[in-house]
Amino acid sequence: MPLPPLLLSLFPLFPTPPELLYKSTSTFSLLLSRACSSLSFLDPLHTFPSTHIHFAATSFYRMAVSGFEGFEKRLELHFSGNDPLGLRRLRCDALAQVLDAVQCTVVSAVGNRYFDAYILSESSLFVYPQKMVLKTCGTTQLLRSVPCLLRHTADLGLRLRACRFSRGSFIFPRAQPFPHTSFAEEALYLEERLPPSLCLRRACVLPSASSHSWHVYAAADDDEYVAAASPSTFTVEVCMTELDRSLARGFFRRKGDERSGDAAGADMTDLTGIGGISPRALLCGFAFDPCGYSMNGLDRDRYSTIHVTPEDGHSYASFECTGGGEVIEWARRAIGVFRPGEVSVSVCVAEGGDEKQVWSATSAALEPLGLSCRSQAAEGLPGAGIVTYQTFTARGK
Amino acid sequence: MGNLFSRTSNGLVITIHSKGKWNQHWQSHLASNKLMVIDFSSSTCGPCRFIEPEINAMAARYTEIEFVKIDVIELPVVAVMWDVQVVPTFVLVKSGKEVGRVVGADKKELEETIQQQQKQRH
Numbered sequence: 050m051p052l053p054p055l056l057l058s059l060f061p062l063f064p065t066p067p068e069l070l071y072k073s074t075s076t077f078s079l080l081l082s083r084a085c086s087s088l089s090f091l092d093p094l095h096t097f098p099s100t101h102i103h104f105a106a107t108s109f110y111r112m113a114v115s116g117f118e119g120f121e122k123r124l125e126l127h128f129s130g131n132d133p134l135g136l137r138r139l140r141c142d143a144l145a146q147v148l149d150a151v152q153c154t155v156v157s158a159v160g161n162r163y164f165d166a167y168i169l170s171e172s173s174l175f176v177y178p179q180k181m182v183l184k185t186c187g188t189t190q191l192l193r194s195v196p197c198l199l200r201h202t203a204d205l206g207l208r209l210r211a212c213r214f215s216r217g218s219f220i221f222p223r224a225q226p227f228p229h230t231s232f233a234e235e236a237l238y239l240e241e242r243l244p245p246s247l248c249l250r251r252a253c254v255l256p257s258a259s260s261h262s263w264h265v266y267a268a269a270d271d272d273e274y275v276a277a278a279s280p281s282t283f284t285v286e287v288c289m290t291e292l293d294r295s296l297a298r299g300f301f302r303r304k305g306d307e308r309s310g311d312a313a314g315a316d317m318t319d320l321t322g323i324g325g326i327s328p329r330a331l332l333c334g335f336a337f338d339p340c341g342y343s344m345n346g347l348d349r350d351r352y353s354t355i356h357v358t359p360e361d362g363h364s365y366a367s368f369e370c371t372g373g374g375e376v377i378e379w380a381r382r383a384i385g386v387f388r389p390g391e392v393s394v395s396v397c398v399a400e401g402g403d404e405k406q407v408w409s410a411t412s413a414a415l416e417p418l419g420l421s422c423r424s425q426a427a428e429g430l431p432g433a434g435i436v437t438y439q440t441f442t443a444r445g446k
Numbered sequence: 447m448g449n450l451f452s453r454t455s456n457g458l459v460i461t462i463h464s465k466g467k468w469n470q471h472w473q474s475h476l477a478s479n480k481l482m483v484i485d486f487s488s489s490t491c492g493p494c495r496f497i498e499p500e501i502n503a504m505a506a507r508y509t510e511i512e513f514v515k516i517d518v519i520e521l522p523v524v525a526v527m528w529d530v531q532v533v534p535t536f537v538l539v540k541s542g543k544e545v546g547r548v549v550g551a552d553k554k555e556l557e558e559t560i561q562q563q564q565k566q567r568h
Contacts, residue, residue: 141492160491160493160494162490309558310552311549311552333532333549
């Protein structure tokens with residue numbers, strides 16, 4: 050599908066393009082529109098002209114020394130089929146091929162009655178019978194998993210119903226490979242590879258008061274679908290930077306520590322207080338050498354996951370989990386573990402959600418941690434419900 | 447099927463399908479001095495399939511160690527007895543006591559734990 054010439058000429062000017070909104074008919078059409086109308090800024094000192102997004106993104110390209118990119122790319126896929134095991138039937142070689150395309154490997158993995166959880170060399174993979182969540186950081190090419198997955202799931206008789214791709218703003222955007230060189234490239238890559246049956250599609254960039262944004266591309270075959278299929282109501286994604294230095298030190302391996310990644314990881318889980326975030330969950334932590342930490346948590350049919358890049362200068366930690374309203378409390382506890390200077394919280398409300406409730410509950414939870422809400426935004430997305438995006442900074446910074 | 451109760455491992459992973467057979471095998475283990483690795487797994491679980499070839503290879507390599515597999519859906523009582531919450535979980539036992547445990551399909555971790563146990567014998 051060729052891009053209209055107007056769109057092509059605009060892309061170099063908009064490193065983070067404004068909202069792309071379209072619905073398919075017999076031919077796809079791509080329209081440019083302004084930033085999300087539901088955006089509101091809470092800090093009265095900031096006033097933003099409508100061209101804010103692209104100019105801020107340009108200024109964010111600083112000539113910094115490149116380090117490990119903590120910010121993840123996340124892909125969530127929903128399938129339907131007749132088999133109760135569904136995606137969990139994917140063979141090892143099929144999964145290996147998918148991960149190969151992304152350029153990451155399995156470090157450790159467990160499963161319970163409801164789902165399988167994999168710790169990867171770069172983040173995590175969760176496989177439910179009808180849902181898959183793949184989250185990878187660094188310079189992995191996450192979207193290259195899509196064509197491979199579509200082939201293997203078709204072999205299993207599974208049909209793709211919905212897809213959601215999301216990410217924050219990279220600390221080192223220039224280090225990213227194709228198709229992650231820009232959100233426009235990512236959206237186009239998905240456009241060209243998702244089956245035409247996913248006819249409801251939307252790409253948008255939720256802005257903030259800083260140069261950071263939340264990028265989401267969502268597609269579904271039916272507006273009513275995912276809300277009904279979703280086992281939990283909320284998915285919360287927390288991104289933290291400028292971690293408290295002394296706390297971040299807890300994620301470095303000690304010199305001469307010969308223990309396995311699992312053993313050292315279990316220690317880190319306890320010593321850093323991560324074990325206390327959701328007490329019912331069974332946690333599998335892994336400590337990387339010389340530093341870094343990943344954890345998957347399993348609590349019945351709900352997953353949680355934490356990934357830490359502790360190096361000073363580009364420290365980063367993420368927390369994600371699914372569940373009911375308690376996810377905001379778990380997020381609060383996770384943020385308490387890292388005491389970051391900056392936080393973003395994105396909540397996906399699958400069914401009948403109200404963004405104002407999410408905004409106020411999240412702000413209220415983070416306020417006692419000394420974090421002030423700087424911006425809040427929300428958008429409705431096909432197959433996903435409502436996605437909110439709020440940014441916070443530590444008071445006194 | 448003839449090796450279900452034997453004390454010398456033939457290099458294969460023995461799969462236990464019933465509580466009765468497990469009790470018999472446990473008695474046999476108590477009477478021996480061998481290290482036994484109990485592989486708690488499930489046919490529904492991707493990570494279990496992921497590590498299965500490695501377990502088979504280890505069973506062939508470490509012939510002095512007994513490798514036993516229990517499907518937690520087939521024998522949930524045994525899984526609960528050993529406090530198995532996720533699969534795969536590998537429990538190392540010697541003379542009826544747990545001497546090590548590896549939770550998850552981490553090939554490196556399992557091999558290292560087994561080797562550590564072997565060193566302690568000498």
